[in-house]
Amino acid sequence: MSNTKSTSRPVSPLVQNNSRRDFLRKTGLTALIGGVTAACGIEDSAAQGSKPMNADHSGGTMAPNPAPVSVAAAAEEMDRMHEAGVKAFPAKTAGKGNQLLKPRIENGVKIFELTAKKMRWETMPGQTVEAWAYNEQIPGPQIRVREGDRVRLTLKNELSESTAVHFHGLEVPFDQDGVPFITQPPIKPGKSFTYEFTVPNAGSHMYHSHHNAAMQVGLGLLGAFIVEPKDPLPIEKVDIDYVLIMNDGAHGYTFNGKSFPATEPLVAKLGQKLRIRFMNEGMMIHPMHLHGMHMTVIAKDGWMQPAPWKCDTLNVAPGERWDVIVNCNNPGTWAFHCHILPHAESNHGMFGMVTALIVK
């Protein structure tokens, strides 16, 4: 279990209820809610299957509590928790991932430096988890280059075990592919490795660990590697270009390293054209549902689709990237979430994979 000790700064109302058991004990609701849950035919075991590992939002066996509480009071309490979550959004947390990494340029080569290191990361107010990160960010810093650029990237390994970087989606030469014992030796603790290649193909790609990766990627060793095309198509000319990386490992259900209410809202002006680059770095599918407007799908794994097509719920599988365009023509604060509902809401309110598209 991750450490969930609160930071010392003021916490939002939602956070005060973060420890469900403590909260319920205080209000005497445990027996009641256990009873309601059982009566509804919802088993704890089922809920547990899909809850984030280090959260305590739903399910859980609770000690019986004889204090009588009315059904109405429980319903009121549920609404109060839902409201607190929404009111707290967007909640402030320490740390922000996916920040653009400016390269140093030497003789026309774009030079990037990454350091992999253990740290602590706040996924939502009061929830701080063990993390392995590039440059102390989750997702790691955004790398954004142009098709045909020469790139040199040095990874320094300050972890306690070996690692390596795979450029997922980039058709690099074999010795730059980042798979230990196949394309290179592992990068041992304390050592560095430098990758260098000419960027071969445009699109929404990723970089992540390819060594002990089920654990290392789950702990945060991942980031976006965006390659702008030499000749963008007219449909790619947008006002806002947004990267949304999903993960569902040791940090729970996250968008760009944060869980609701600490997720970042997407903000657009009425009439603007928004591009969203979905990237799934997790172990589960996440069908992303946008309220109020549809999405036009233009690319898969960085390759333009032969014909754009429309949807409001886009199923993103692990390792996939999908690019969509949203014409922001319906004003409001639109819910935008994974439609596997236990990834997004419990009887304690929305959590995890929820954010909003705000059209002003």
Next chain:
Amino acid sequence: MSNTKSTSRPVSPLVQNNSRRDFLRKTGLTALIGGVTAACGIEDSAAQGSKPMNADHSGGTMAPNPAPVSVAAAAEEMDRMHEAGVKAFPAKTAGKGNQLLKPRIENGVKIFELTAKKMRWETMPGQTVEAWAYNEQIPGPQIRVREGDRVRLTLKNELSESTAVHFHGLEVPFDQDGVPFITQPPIKPGKSFTYEFTVPNAGSHMYHSHHNAAMQVGLGLLGAFIVEPKDPLPIEKVDIDYVLIMNDGAHGYTFNGKSFPATEPLVAKLGQKLRIRFMNEGMMIHPMHLHGMHMTVIAKDGWMQPAPWKCDTLNVAPGERWDVIVNCNNPGTWAFHCHILPHAESNHGMFGMVTALIVK
């Protein structure tokens, strides 16, 4: 666990075996089947991961029983149970969901009334579960309007907790979107809320709870919201228009609220053109496989695909809707089921997400 008390009316042979443990105890098969299962390398724990929460079709720890039974007798018993399930199809149960709801029309406005209420619901003969339903149906009554219609819909909440309706896929104005604390206050127990909007976009959409939704939708608060286009395409001119809603929550694996053998068969005459509107209201993918004929995919989430494409197995993720056309040109009673096999069959026969397309 849900209440599985039988109703008083006569039950089919399948139902008599509904309680596996009782049945096995009577026939002395428990030790044997436990042994066969272990010998096959199939672990109970794996089977349990995918079984419906309130069913007892597969897996389960059984008390040892010393009575010796031959392997052949167990195989015969397995066939007998498979046959009983098929023979019972389509089995009668109380209640039918997805019935067309005729609106009242006032000044050109189509008026619909929904009441959300707790009830009991029979998913298959002898299996009655706790349910939360719209107008005492699961799925709720089918709403079917035309692009551009003015719609007024009142939801009365007779549940013990708050709720709200989201029109999933409809691009309604913000204050009609049904997300408590974001677009409206929650509808408290005993209260009503009226939605009103001009229907903006055609297609196969849904309505469902967006409050404590992982529980409320799982318990039955969902339905189809079909919007017929002003100008249908030639490919949309069909003989039969069928809605198939999947769910996998508290009621087990269901099509339109029922589990095999109580699922409804689709019936067509040879040469007819059938449209199926798949809608997934569950938490898991369901790749739908049709035997004997292929499906031509024409729409995703209510939006026409740029070019129709063919398949026999269509993966439907939570929140997605897919429309397909089947040219019913192969006579027979064709199995039609989710191809995640543990959602459709156990060693006790077919169950859950199985129905048939009957072409006469």
Next chain:
Amino acid sequence: MSNTKSTSRPVSPLVQNNSRRDFLRKTGLTALIGGVTAACGIEDSAAQGSKPMNADHSGGTMAPNPAPVSVAAAAEEMDRMHEAGVKAFPAKTAGKGNQLLKPRIENGVKIFELTAKKMRWETMPGQTVEAWAYNEQIPGPQIRVREGDRVRLTLKNELSESTAVHFHGLEVPFDQDGVPFITQPPIKPGKSFTYEFTVPNAGSHMYHSHHNAAMQVGLGLLGAFIVEPKDPLPIEKVDIDYVLIMNDGAHGYTFNGKSFPATEPLVAKLGQKLRIRFMNEGMMIHPMHLHGMHMTVIAKDGWMQPAPWKCDTLNVAPGERWDVIVNCNNPGTWAFHCHILPHAESNHGMFGMVTALIVK
């Protein structure tokens, strides 16, 4: 649990570590690795959810061991295990599935004979499991015919329970569809059944049990049924035609019946055109990721897509078949694996759904 007794022939270094508990006990690493796992916030329960049922690659509760070992030694040991797996690839095992079955031809009819029988099957060196197989192969022998061919196929059942064969994707007449109690009686132990039909539609199809199928297919009763078109399209003219069948049942995570490092590499010469026919016979999605080159998707369930499209990660759901073309223009030994990382790697190295595309 399956029997994991080693065969008597020499085993690779990887195999010597096959029993994690024994290995760890010898090296005194148990306490340490348990500690590292806990510290990383990775819970065993999560890892268990996705590990193959009969493997012991990841997670698992271990007895505490007081022997002190350094973090550096544990990291070295992890690398050593990763290296041993890669070095062992492609590891030899007994048995090879998916071998082309040559028909006997009588009066223009192509005659195939299958026998379903219990056997033992080696999925990776030293891991031998209980299996139910067609002609002692997993996958069963590859059937490859031409559109319009007359086919007669006899299945002899030497299992201890009934079975039947369904031709998944073929639009055969109703009485040849292989669903017991609906299209035919079950084939009892010791009995045979003969199917005969004119092959109606081209493409990548499958044959598998449709009786107690969640268990029978999981144990190995499955194979490829390829139908070559009368008039292949230019894009279908390839140098190599490869079938890759995924399964995730009682035998763990397998490609064509084998787990890494015993999976078969795909080998191509630089410039060759490779067709891969993905087929998912399991219960879970498997998003297949190819390193170094993209895949052009040309067919779904045997039906040509209206326009080919490109990707590097293709999500294959249970029951689906997808055909892709790879232009082998990037030399190297490219990792090719399911991108649900716990299906492909643990802290003991790569395992399960991993192979390589070798471009020379």
